[in-house]
Amino acid sequence: MKLNPSRPERVFSRLLSHSIRCIAALALIAIQALPAISAAAETAPLPAPSPTGQRLFDSARDKLVQVRILTRAGSSQSTVGSGFLIAPDGTALTNYHVISLLVLEPQRYRAEYVRVDGRRGEVSLLGFDVIHDLAVVKLDQISDAPHFRLRPENAPLQQGEKIFSLGNPLDLGFAISEGTYNGLVERRLYDTIHFTGALNPGMSGGPALDESGRVIGVNVAGTGGELANLLVPLRYVSALIAAPRVKSLDKAVIAAQLTQHQDEMVKALLAKPFPTQALGPTTVAVGNDKLLRCWGQSNAKPDKPYRTESISCNLQSSLYIDQSFTTGWVSWNHTYRNADKLGALRFSGWHARSLAAASVLGAGNQKPTRYLSRPHCHEDFVTRPANAVAGATTLRVNLCVRAHREFVGLFDMTLNAATVDRSTEGVTSNMDVRGVSFENGNRLVRAFMEGTSWTK
Amino acid sequence: MDEVITDSALAAVPVVDDTVFVEVLDKHATLIERHRFAQLPLSLGTSYRSDHIIEAETDSAAQVTVLRGDDGALWVTAPESAPEFWAPGGKTRRWRVDASRSLIVAGQRIRIRTRDYAPVASGSRAARPNSLRGLGVRAWLWAVPLALATYALETWLSDTDGERTSMYVTGSITVIVILALWSGAWALVSRLTGRASHFLSHVAAAALAIAAVFVLDYFLDTLAFSFNLPIIQRYDWSLVSIAVAMLVWCHSFLIARTQARTAALAAVLIGGALFAFQGLTFYNQRGDLASTLTLSVLRPPALRVASGTDVEGFFKEAGALKDRAEKSRPEKPDGLDFGGLGED
Numbered sequence: 135m136k137l138n139p140s141r142p143e144r145v146f147s148r149l150l151s152h153s154i155r156c157i158a159a160l161a162l163i164a165i166q167a168l169p170a171i172s173a174a175a176e177t178a179p180l181p182a183p184s185p186t187g188q189r190l191f192d193s194a195r196d197k198l199v200q201v202r203i204l205t206r207a208g209s210s211q212s213t214v215g216s217g218f219l220i221a222p223d224g225t226a227l228t229n230y231h232v233i234s235l236l237v238l239e240p241q242r243y244r245a246e247y248v249r250v251d252g253r254r255g256e257v258s259l260l261g262f263d264v265i266h267d268l269a270v271v272k273l274d275q276i277s278d279a280p281h282f283r284l285r286p287e288n289a290p291l292q293q294g295e296k297i298f299s300l301g302n303p304l305d306l307g308f309a310i311s312e313g314t315y316n317g318l319v320e321r322r323l324y325d326t327i328h329f330t331g332a333l334n335p336g337m338s339g340g341p342a343l344d345e346s347g348r349v350i351g352v353n354v355a356g357t358g359g360e361l362a363n364l365l366v367p368l369r370y371v372s373a374l375i376a377a378p379r380v381k382s383l384d385k386a387v388i389a390a391q392l393t394q395h396q397d398e399m400v401k402a403l404l405a406k407p408f409p410t411q412a413l414g415p416t417t418v419a420v421g422n423d424k425l426l427r428c429w430g431q432s433n434a435k436p437d438k439p440y441r442t443e444s445i446s447c448n449l450q451s452s453l454y455i456d457q458s459f460t461t462g463w464v465s466w467n468h469t470y471r472n473a474d475k476l477g478a479l480r481f482s483g484w485h486a487r488s489l490a491a492a493s494v495l496g497a498g499n500q501k502p503t504r505y506l507s508r509p510h511c512h513e514d515f516v517t518r519p520a521n522a523v524a525g526a527t528t529l530r531v532n533l534c535v536r537a538h539r540e541f542v543g544l545f546d547m548t549l550n551a552a553t554v555d556r557s558t559e560g561v562t563s564n565m566d567v568r569g570v571s572f573e574n575g576n577r578l579v580r581a582f583m584e585g586t587s588w589t590k
Numbered sequence: 591m592d593e594v595i596t597d598s599a600l601a602a603v604p605v606v607d608d609t610v611f612v613e614v615l616d617k618h619a620t621l622i623e624r625h626r627f628a629q630l631p632l633s634l635g636t637s638y639r640s641d642h643i644i645e646a647e648t649d650s651a652a653q654v655t656v657l658r659g660d661d662g663a664l665w666v667t668a669p670e671s672a673p674e675f676w677a678p679g680g681k682t683r684r685w686r687v688d689a690s691r692s693l694i695v696a697g698q699r700i701r702i703r704t705r706d707y708a709p710v711a712s713g714s715r716a717a718r719p720n721s722l723r724g725l726g727v728r729a730w731l732w733a734v735p736l737a738l739a740t741y742a743l744e745t746w747l748s749d750t751d752g753e754r755t756s757m758y759v760t761g762s763i764t765v766i767v768i769l770a771l772w773s774g775a776w777a778l779v780s781r782l783t784g785r786a787s788h789f790l791s792h793v794a795a796a797a798l799a800i801a802a803v804f805v806l807d808y809f810l811d812t813l814a815f816s817f818n819l820p821i822i823q824r825y826d827w828s829l830v831s832i833a834v835a836m837l838v839w840c841h842s843f844l845i846a847r848t849q850a851r852t853a854a855l856a857a858v859l860i861g862g863a864l865f866a867f868q869g870l871t872f873y874n875q876r877g878d879l880a881s882t883l884t885l886s887v888l889r890p891p892a893l894r895v896a897s898g899t900d901v902e903g904f905f906k907e908a909g910a911l912k913d914r915a916e917k918s919r920p921e922k923p924d925g926l927d928f929g930g931l932g933e934d
Contacts, residue, residue, distance in 0.1 A: 162651055228826055246698060272924060278698050282743075381757050406688055425602055438751060439750065439751075440750065473750070475665055476750055478890035478891075478892070479747060479750075479889075480746075480748075480750060481887040481890075483747055483748055483750075483887075483888070484748075484750040484891050486888035487886065488888055489886075490886040507915055507918040507919045507921060508918055508921065509915075510911045510914040510918065511911070512904075512908040512910070512911055513820050514818065514898065514899050514903075514904055514907065515818060515894070515896060515897070515898030515899065515905075516898050516899055516900065516904045517897070517898035517899070517900060518900070518901060519900075528887060528891075530899075531904060533904075533908050534911075535908075535911040535912065535914075535915045536915055537915035537916045537918065537919045538919075539919050539920075545912070545915060552888060553748070554891055554892065554894060555891050556890055557890050557891060557892070572618045572911075572912040576905055576908070576909075580901065580905060584900065588777065
């Protein structure tokens with residue numbers, strides 16, 4: 135119900151005018167009203183269920199499945215998600231992140247499906263798309279089954295159109311969630327649908343339907359915001375279904391897809407010269423604002439002998455490999471520091487410590503894992519000569535590189551740089567690039583580094 | 591018992607044939623006291639009948655006699671009832687005095703010398719005066735303030751949020767407590783190995799070490815920055831181990847007067863243990879970017895001597911990182927599994 139804004143004011147003035155007289159009466163009314171309220175709560179009719187939602191859920195019952203990843207040793211449940219049939223022979227769709235353990239550790243995990251009526255069977259993998267978080271699976275013991283139809287790509291949805299998301303949230307049971315289509319998410323490397331409606335863990339891999347029950351996307355992720363969630367658009371689903379099947383679905387397939395992703399990511403980021411932005415008396419690289427989201431912060435307190443300004447930017451998406459490892463993204467930050475009152479000796483120490491702390495706490499600082507080697511670093515003073523736009527700038531630069539263990543040819547890079555040519559002011563910059571080829575990483579890091587220079 | 595004399599007094603002693611010096615030693619043959627006796631025979635022991643009462647830990651009343659034999663040499667004779675007697679050569683009860691060797695009488699190590707062997711010309715370690723011990727008594731008066739001052743300087747350099755007196759006070763108290771505990775432990779060692787604790791000497795040595803480490807660390811960091819030598823910062827953590835090893839040697843050899851071998855062993859053991867601990871910690875943190883960063887120390891531009899490369903040059907040199915990272919790919923990611931290196 136939409137609230138009338140004038141109503142609270144009227145109630146308040148009436149209460150004031152009758153306040154004295156009402157004190158005793160209110161108490162009496164409250165006592166008398168209590169049983170009435172609870173009785174009303176018991177008898178009040180629940181909001182009528184959406185007829186469309188009811189109809190869609192009824193028709194989707196036989197086409198929905200819960201996908202469970204189980205340990206081979208004890209059949210303990212390790213991951214649960216949702217899926218849906220797209221062909222009568224048992225071909226179904228889900229998310230890659232639901233079945234990732236089947237790809238990464240097939241010797242330790244297996245998958246099974248559970249239908250709404252409780253029937254269950256084995257799941258085998260037909261294909262996956264790490265970039266868009268999709269997977270095609272085959273459900274055994276299913277033939278001639280009802281399945282979902284896909285909405286044609288030439289029938290685009292309108293913003294505000296009602297859409298429905300189905301799945302098995304939190305392993306509680308199958309459910310339908312009603313919401314609206316709100317176009318594509320801004321600042322994404324790949325198209326992603328902005329779904330305003332409830333999406334909970336466990337619904338990943340479930341279908342998102344239009345009012346006529348056709349699939350318009352696949353549930354993929356929450357954003358952390360209330361009711362702002364993400365769906366994979368249908369065109370990626372169609373591409374995956376149409377893609378030729380490969381015999382061996384292993385880490386080599388993931389590596390090939392990651393390589394393709396990093397090419398597209400770097401190409402998009404370097405499509406134009408790196409945009410720069412003023413930060414104190416410097417300019418710093420901030421990147422393509424159609425892909426990255428940046429946040430700024432200023433800290434100048436009268437009781438502190440310094441002031442700082444900072445900018446942080448990051449790519450709004452990353453690729454899920456497993457619970458402990460995401461890749462295929464970049465982030466960076468710059469901090470300008472000015473501390474005339476500290477003096478040159480204390481400023482230089484503080485300047486360096488702040489950068490080191492940022493490196494330790496930063497996203498680029500990880501222990502060696504099964505996915506990453508330890509870092510190898512190169513450090514030097516780097517001087518950029520003055521030009522028509524910028525003054526000469528000398529930086530202390532440290533570049534660290536880790537190789538991906540499982541995905542040959544991909545690297546993580548971390549750049550830390552600090553200006554060292556002014557006594558009581560300077561800029562520190564930190565850049566983390568994940569899952570790129572060495573050459574692409576160098577191109578990105580170099581473009582980033584060349585964005586920093588003094589202007590005054 | 592005759593009077594106790596000092597080295598300087600010895601030079602003035604006239605030459606007398608039967609003059610005998612009995613030197614009381616600690617268990618490492620360090621000279622503790624020297625007594626002069628003008629007549630022979632001489633009896634040494636723990637009872638009142640002795641010419642020299644030895645303050646032994648054991649209560650043996652037996653005496654030994656020092657007398658000149660027919661051969662003109664000095665001889666020490668011990669009765670069978672003297673259980674705490676030992677002379678070089680083993681189970682002997684009569685021993686020809688060798689001025690260069692010590693014997694045990696009533697449980698106390700002593701050495702017997704005549705005027706001919708007067709220690710004026712002696713160059714042995716035990717006979718040398720302990721100059722550091724004497725210095726230490728005075729040195730702590732300036733060494734401790736120096737340590738506190740360097741600590742305060744270090745704190746001030748890293749205190750960017752405005753001076754907070756409490757930080758300096760609590761830090762100084764911590765330094766003093768650590769100094770006291772460390773020196774106290776070494777004083778105990780001195781007391782066990784010798785006859786005095788030399789607490790103030792130990793305090794002075796430890797305080798000087800603290801000041802030296804602070805100064806040297808700052809100097810090395812500055813050197814690394816000025817001349818672009820990241821290798822210094824990469825390995826300067828070992829400075830603490832080396833400093834501690836040297837300090838232990840100083841406490842042990844120079845102040846507690848232990849044997850050279852014992853002092854060296856203590857230095858190697860304690861310094862080595864610290865080195866190993868630090869090394870293993872760094873090895874365990876090898877994946878930590880902070881352990882590879884040398885940017886953790888910068889200095890004012892005026893102190894920079896090394897010239898920088900250009901962007902092109904930097905990335906040319908950084909090209910080697912690709913091979914290095916790929917070669918480290920097969921390493922085991924966790925733990926100290928050295929055996930696993932090289933396997934995938």
